[in-house]
Amino acid sequence: MNINFTLISQALAFSIFIWFTVRYVWPPLLGAIESRQKTIADGLAAGERGKHDLELASQRSTEVLKEAKQRAAEIIVQAEKRASEIVDNAKVAAKEEGDRILIGAKADIEHEMFSAKETLRQHTADLAVAGAAKILRREVDAKTHADLLADIEEDLK
């Protein structure tokens, strides 16, 4: 165990090796490691952001869906209202039309009745005149008994 010049030469070698490591070995490796760490951190952040975006999107889609459902419900309600309106309108129109038809029919019937009555009256008057003629056994002169006939006719009304 003898201390000699080897110590100084070794110390010199040591300092050169340290310089070499500080200058050439450490920085590139550290740079690579740090930039990889940054890449990984960025990736993680991007993933986080993506997750967040997804959450937002799903939230928005839920909202949109809800809105759409509401709109659909509104539309359905409106449509139902409109449909019942149409039905009501149709009912009213049909009733009016029916009434009109009924009135027309009644008028027709009355008219028919009137003409039938007229005809019947005519026939009855004729029959009465014929009966009277038979009873009197002679010709009833329509001209001479016109007022008599008119009287009968009046009675038959």
Place this chain on the structure above:
Amino acid sequence: MAVEELTPTSYINHHLTYNTIQVGGNEGAFWTLHIDTLITSIILGIIGLGTIWLIVRKATPGVPSKRQAFVELTVEFIDDQVKNTFHGNRHTLVAPMALTIFVWVLLMNTMDIVPIDIAAAINEHVFGLYYWKIVPTTDVNTTFALALSVWLLMLYFNLKVKGIGGWSYELFCTPFGKNPLLWPLNLLFNFVEYVSKPLSHSLRLFGNIYAGEIIFLLIGMWAATGVVGTIFGTLLGAGWAIFHLLIVTLQAFIFMMLTVVYISMAHESH
């Protein structure tokens, strides 16, 4: 080179003798250079850090290759340790230094696992180097060089971060209190601490690895005594090598952690 008679003493001496040269024509014990320690450690440092550099040069922030992932695992492990201890900007010096220390010391320690006699034979017959110690961390010069460099950095950061005033305050007024009567005690305590730091830092590493090498040498000696010795020597050598892997890694880690702790202590006031 020299051919000696193989005795236990010569065997151990052979393995514990450095290949030395004298620097700059100066005589004297201090101007001796352990050329084996220096060159082996530099080669190991170049292999370790150079490999990492080659991989890191093509580092991509995208999907890493297996080699890059391995380097990243190592670096992130060390960076985590540093981050938990050191609370300044660790990327300018402390963390890269911790990486350097861990990689380099680990490789130097791991040379302990290399079978010593095979390595010695290759060194002698291929490279013509009779004396060549292959484990730089069994040279106390290496561990002291590292520990003292760290120690100087520690002093530097003490001055830089706390200033001369802050540091003096710390030397005189901690840990016992700021009463002037306690100043000598505080100073003595801090002095002991500052002396013991590099000593324990370096000798812990040196002692563990040196002891490991000695045990390999003793096992090797036993293996040379005959068939039974060879069998037991093999088993024990394998067992000790496996156990030593743990020590080798642990000591590299401890050396690195202590460095980080000392430097962070220099950055933080009490």
